[in-house]
Every structure is written in C-alpha cells, then in structure tokens.
Amino acid sequence: MKITVIGAGFVGATAAQLIANKELANEVVLVDIVEGIPQGKGLDMYESMHVLESDTKIIGTNNYEDTANSDIVIQTAGIPRKPGMTRDDLMKTNSSIVKSCIDSAFKYSPNAKFIIVSNPLDVMTYVAQNTTGLGRDRVFGMAGVLDTARYCSFISEELGVSMQDIRGLILGGHGDTMVPLTRFTTVSGIPVEDLIAKDKLDAICKRAANGGGEIVNLLKTGSAFYAPASSAVQMVEAIVRDQKRILPCSIMLEGEYGYKGVVVGVPVVLGKNGMEKVIELKLNAEEKKALDTSVQHVKETIDSAKSLLNI
Numbered sequence: 211m212k213i214t215v216i217g218a219g220f221v222g223a224t225a226a227q228l229i230a231n232k233e234l235a236n237e238v239v240l241v242d243i244v245e246g247i248p249q250g251k252g253l254d255m256y257e258s259m260h261v262l263e264s265d266t267k268i269i270g271t272n273n274y275e276d277t278a279n280s281d282i283v284i285q286t287a288g289i290p291r292k293p294g295m296t297r298d299d300l301m302k303t304n305s306s307i308v309k310s311c312i313d314s315a316f317k318y319s320p321n322a323k324f325i326i327v328s329n330p331l332d333v334m335t336y337v338a339q340n341t342t343g344l345g346r347d348r349v350f351g352m353a354g355v356l357d358t359a360r361y362c363s364f365i366s367e368e369l370g371v372s373m374q375d376i377r378g379l380i381l382g383g384h385g386d387t388m389v390p391l392t393r394f395t396t397v398s399g400i401p402v403e404d405l406i407a408k409d410k411l412d413a414i415c416k417r418a419a420n421g422g423g424e425i426v427n428l429l430k431t432g433s434a435f436y437a438p439a440s441s442a443v444q445m446v447e448a449i450v451r452d453q454k455r456i457l458p459c460s461i462m463l464e465g466e467y468g469y470k471g472v473v474v475g476v477p478v479v480l481g482k483n484g485m486e487k488v489i490e491l492k493l494n495a496e497e498k499k500a501l502d503t504s505v506q507h508v509k510e511t512i513d514s515a516k517s518l519l520n521i
C-alpha cells in the first residue's frame with residue numbers, strides 16, 4: 211500500500227503522520243510545491259517511526275514522479291480559510307491548485323483512489339473528478355466525517371458520556387447549510403431527541419455547522435487540521451482494511467435523493483473498492499427541505515467553478 215498526501219501543510223502533514231503511526235501503508239509520500247518543507251517534515255516523521263514502532267517509510271518530495279503507483283492520494287494542497295473568509299471565497303484559488311495537483315498525481319497513479327480535503331470541499335471534489343474523468347467510486351471528498359465528528363463530540367460533551375457511544379449523521383454540503391440529522395442520531399441506540407431538549411440540540415447543530423469557522427476565529431492564522439486530518443485517515447483506514455464502513459462522504463449524486471450532477475455529502479459504504487454503495491435514507495419533509503437548500507447552494511458554487519475553469 212502506497213499513499214500520497216498532496217500538501218505538506220497542517221492537514222497534510224498531520225494526516226501523513228497518522229497514516230504512518232497506524233501503519234496503514236508501507237510507504238507514504240508527502241508532496242508539496244515549496245522546496246524543503248515536504249522533505250524536512252517527511253524526514254522528521256520518518257525518524258519518529260523508530261520510537262513509534264512503525265515500519266512505514268515516509269518521504270517528502272516536490273516531484274510527482276515519486277508518487278507513482280500510489281493506491282490512495284489525499285489532496286490537501288490549497289490555501290486555508292482565513293478569518294472572515296467563507297469557503298466560497300477560497301473557491302477561485304483552490305480550484306486551480308486542485309486541478310493541477312490532481313492532474314499531476316493521476317498521471318503517475320492511474321489506479322489510485324482520490325480523497326479530496328481541500329476547501330470548498332464539494333466543489334473541489336467536483337473539480338478533481340472532472341480532472342481525472344474517473345467515476346465517483348474513486349473520487350470522493352472528506353467533509354461529512356469531520357462535520358459528524360464535531361457534532362458527535364458536542365453531544366458527548368453535553369451528555370457527559372463516551373464519544374464512542376454517539377452515532378450521528380450529517381448530510382449535504384460542507385458549509386453553513388449542512389444538514390445534521392437528529393432523527394438518525396443515537397446514543398448507544400437511544401434516540402438523541404429523547405435525551406437532549408430540542409433547543410439544546412438545535413444549538414449543537416448550529417455549532418457543528420459553524421465548527422470550521424469557530425476554529426478559524428480562535429486560530430486567527432489558519433484553519434482546523436487535527437480533526438480534518440483524522441477524518442481523512444478514517445476514510446483511508448476503511449479502504450485499506452476493507453472495513454465497509456458507512457461514512458458520510460462527498461460524492462457526485464446520480465439521481466439519489468432526487469439530485470443529479472451535484473457533489474454533496476451522503477452516507478456511503480467505503481471499502482477496498484472505494485465508494486462501494488450509496489445509502490439512501492427516507493427523509494421527512496423538513497429534512498428534505500434543508501437538503502434542498504444545501505444542494506442548491508453547492509450547485510451554485512459548482513456552476514461558478516465550471517465557468518471559471520471552463521469545464
């Protein structure tokens with residue numbers, strides 16, 4: 211198993227180290243446009259493997275030739291969101307970065323699966339899929355896992371119970387319009403709506419939807435990276451270990467939930483073949499309305515990316 215991480219910044223480097231710590235690959239390649247950064251971080255990480263008792267080989271490079279024949283490519287390169295900047299503001303710059311990185315990586319790893327992390331996530335996944343011409347089974351975005359992790363962690367905190375007992379689901383675009391599904395959220399099988407009052411649960415959903423912004427406002431000079439990197443690695447693990455996990459991922463919809471040609475987060479089965487199955491839930495009128503709003507928002511951003519990039 212060879213895994214390439216494009217972007218040796220906060221998210222990319224953290225993801226590379228987690229992959230190596232968990233020995234999810236024999237080889238991890240960290241690639242970045244800045245000379246010295248991927249090499250330095252890669253070497254530092256490689257030297258930590260002795261202490262961490264992992265035999266994963268890590269290299270850093272500026273050359274895509276070194277990424278050849280990767281099984282999985284994680285795309286994190288891009289500029290992070292700054293305070294006051296929406297994910298949509300990022301679209302212009304990151305579209306061309308994602309297009310050029312994915313183009314180079316795909317040339318050397320035509321059989322890889324591509325996990326997109328760069329923001330605005332749903333649009334960047336669209337750009338990546340369009341760049342490779344691959345099916346949605348091999349190009350998908352990491353957003354729902356992160357949004358759900360934030361949501362579940364707030365529920366765990368509110369109830370004072372283990373994180374592991376919370377099972378939740380967030381659908382839709384990765385942004386303020388995302389759709390937390392409280393009706394499908396349980397705490398060790400107990401419906402969360404029986405445990406937390408509606409106003410408190412609404413506040414938790416709102417906080418989850420603004421989870422990225424909350425961190426940006428605290429950090430001031432960057433965006434979240436521990437939870438985003440961990441979330442991407444959970445997707446990697448599901449594929450590498452063929453776990454068939456049901457995780458919300460951003461994929462191109464082909465009629466599911468009543469939408470076509472738009473990339474948004476829905477629950478899917480992740481295994482050795484990548485995105486193996488889309489799970490369609492029966493949504494009630496209120497949930498469907500919220501999903502409609504989110505999809506419409508993503509669709510508008512995809513349309514502007516399409517005209518910007520001529521794709």
Ligand code: APR
Nearest residue numbers: 217218219220221222242243286287288289290327328329
């Ligand atoms: N090719 C390769 N690497 C690039 C390119 C490029 N064309 N352009 C930028 N990079 C690299 C930068 O040199 C930097 O090392 O991408 C890295 C981005 O790292 P950070 O600035 O630390 O950003 P990070 O916090 O990792 O976020 C990366 O993930 O969660 C999203 O919104 C976030 O889009 C952002 C991405």
